[in-house]
Amino acid sequence: MKHIMKKRLSLLLAVLVVMTSVFVQPFSAKAQSTLDIEAESAILVDAATGKIVFAKNADEALPPASMTKMMTEYLVWEAIEEGQISWDTTTQISDYPYSISANNSFSGVGLRQNKDYTVRSLYEAMAINSDNATTIALAELIAGSEGEFVKMMNEKGEEMGLPDYKFVNSTGLDNSSLGDNYPEGTEPDETNLLSAESSALLAYHLIKDYPEALEISSIPATEFDGQQIRNWNHMLAHDTTFLKQFYYEGVDGLKTGYTDKAGYSFTGTAERDGQRYISVVMKTASEEERFAQTAKLLDYGFDNFETTELFPAGYQLEDQSSISVAKGKEDVVSVSTGQAVSFPIQKDEANQYSINYTLDEEKLNAEGELTAPVKKGDVVGSAEVVYEGENDYGYIMTGSDGPIEIVADESVEKSNWFMLTLGAVGDFFADLFTTAADWVKGLFS
Structure with a gap:
């Protein structure tokens, strides 16, 4: 009897082992394809190529709160680059930003009037401590008024190709919070709007054009006017016990945001082993949750994707490896991709990608031939990478997945008049x- 019970117990254990192996799988790339992000909208983007690796309601325009300040930061860097101002340029605080700084509900750094502040100190208070009054002071310095600065913000948004945006002030506060000081040309009940996609694209441009911005956004705490100010990005290496729980290796930016309308949002970025991602979560439930959801997004990117060269430079399709040439010393010319095609893909999915050629009809005659002379490197068409799996989210910029140029591999001289x-x-x-x-x-x- 004992022998039979022992045998049955062994059989039961074996069944449990099998069931465990079936149902308790490691958290693999396949499991993560249904990543559950607890935010109204979210996006994860490869910072090198602009490839979107995850998106949730990413085109929904929502109030970004202080994530708006990334555009103000960009315009400050641009003004410095163009020589309009320098880090050492000084300015004083007008009545408008002073009133914002004196309002305890905005938790400002306590600006004083009749005092010279450098652009550097104002920028650090804005980028590190998300201070609103210093943001307005910088907007006034660059454009003369916040209303004129808002025009610059919207023009730059169009230039960047932000798909869903509306700027009505430089800070991200609701205009209703500004009292009678809401910027000229806007309405008192308006607020800024950005989609997660637009916020990520704005961060992409800031990092790409002014990578030094990360040197400031990565500072956990600093001194301003005799007081210590802290970075609201808790994923940095803070020195307090409470904040250490949010630390995430590689995070060095960018901008948090909170208002009653916006909820808790965060545009973050992290780099590990040369791979950088930009993440956005909007309208999460709490301050802690925005960092937890960001960590979940970044883990998804770092754990499940790797930048892979899918097609090398000089890649040829078997049935489209050459083009006929009219009036040339050679009848055909070999063609191939002009550059390598690389971007992050889920591990073991390289076989899910193919490539298609499209020749430039304007460069072909009526018979579909090139006409000599043809020079080596001449662009004769473009290629498109096709993903045959699920959830291809595209790129953060329109047209960033192309054109992949198809070029002539050698020169073909024009035949002489006799021939x-x-x-x-x-x-x-x-x-x-x-x-x-x-x-x-x-x-x-």
Whole structure:
């Protein structure tokens, strides 16, 4: 009896082991394809290529709160680059930003009037401590008024190709919070709007054009006007016990945001082993949750994707490896991709990608031929990478997945006049013979 019970117990354990192996799988790339992000909208983007690797309601325009300040940061960097201001330029605080700084509900750094502040100190208070008054002071310095600065913000948004955006002030506060100081040209009940996709694209441009911005956004705490100010990005290496729980290796930016309308949002970025991602979560439930959801997004990117060269430079399709050439010393020219095609893909999915060629019809004659002379490296068409799996989210910028140029691999010189004449004579008699043959055939048909 004991032997039978022991045998049954062994069998039961074996079944449990099998069931465990079936149902308790490691958290693999396949499992993560249904990543559950607890936010109204979210996106994860490869910072090198702009490839979107995850998106949730990413085109929904929502109030971004202080994530708006990334655009103000960009315009400050641009003004410095163009020589309009420098880090050492000083300015004083007008009544408008002073009133914002004196309002305890905005938790400002406590700006003082009749005091010179450098652009550097104002920028650090804005980028590190998300201070609103210093943001307004910078907007006024650059454009003369916040209303004029808002025009610059919207123009830059259009130039960047942000798909869903509306800027009505430089800070991300609701205009209703500004009292009578809401910027000229806007309405008192308006607020800024960005989609997660637009916020990620704005961050992409800031990092790409001014990578030094990360040197400031990565500072956990600093001194301002005799006081310590802290970064609201808790995923940095803070020195307090409470904040250490949010630390995430590689995070060095960018901007948090909170208002009653916006909820808790965060545009973050992290780099590990040369791979950088930009993440956005909007309208999460709490301050802690925005960092937890960001960590979940970044883990998904780092754990499940790797940048892979899918097609090398010089790649050829078997049935489209050459193009006929008219009036050349050679009848055909070899063609291939002009550059390597690389971006992050889920591990073991390289076989899910193929490539298609499209020749530039404007460069072909009526017979679909190139006309000599053809120079090595001439662009003769473009290629498109096709993903045959699920959830291809595309790129953060329109057209960033192309064009992949198809180029001529060698030069083909134009044939000399004698050979062209012989060819023309040959073509004439060939056409004449064909016409005659068709005529004779018609007589007997």
